[in-house]
Amino acid sequence: MFYACHAASVIKNSSVWYVDSACSNHMTSHESLLIDIDTNVTAKVKMGTGDLVQATGKGILVIETKYGPRHIKEVMLIPGLDENLLSVGQMIEHGYFLLFGDSIVEIYDDKSLKHLVTKVPMTGNKCFPLSLQYANAVAMKATIKETTWCWHRRYGHLNLPNLRMLHQKELVYGLSKIGDLEKVCQGCALGKSHKEAFDKERRGEQACH
Incomplete structure (x- = not known):
């Protein structure tokens, strides 16, 4: 498991996403970050406390990279979630390649590992926090x-x-x-x-x- 966090030290930051191998889906509580939100979602998510929380939607996160905009699909909207989570398994399903080692994770969008999207250093509490730059398309969606x-x-x-x-x-x-x-x-x-x-x-x- 590559993600761990103590609830007592949580500081909400909508631009930080944790690369999480134990998370089955991408998740966020920030509805404003997503586009094309499908509200017909009936899934429930089990939190770290054991409580089941109803998802209120599923959408697409648009981020900016040096190779242009990238779309992270099937991000679940979970009310009350303290952190934004990027599921390792779901990223692999959608064509990304993640290489862990030497206290860092490298994320590629091609099998040859030539297109490096980003590097995420491991912090002292063994987390991999990734700061994302959101594409302008998210802000312009309402217009x-x-x-x-x-x-x-x-x-x-x-x-x-x-x-x-x-x-x-x-x-x-x-x-x-x-x-x-x-x-x-x-x-x-x-x-x-x-x-x-x-x-x-x-x-x-x-x-x-």
């Missing part, structure tokens, strides 16, 4: 309007059923929930329309004149 139109255009006027499939099967990172379009897309209507064939007899008569 985005008509996201369905936006994704429809970005994917070359892809139809709504296929857009919803991309979202439901999580085939695209950061793809928000697809709603309904209240009006007809003019580009799609124009592209699907056809032009009547020019009458050959009339064309011959015009050529004679």
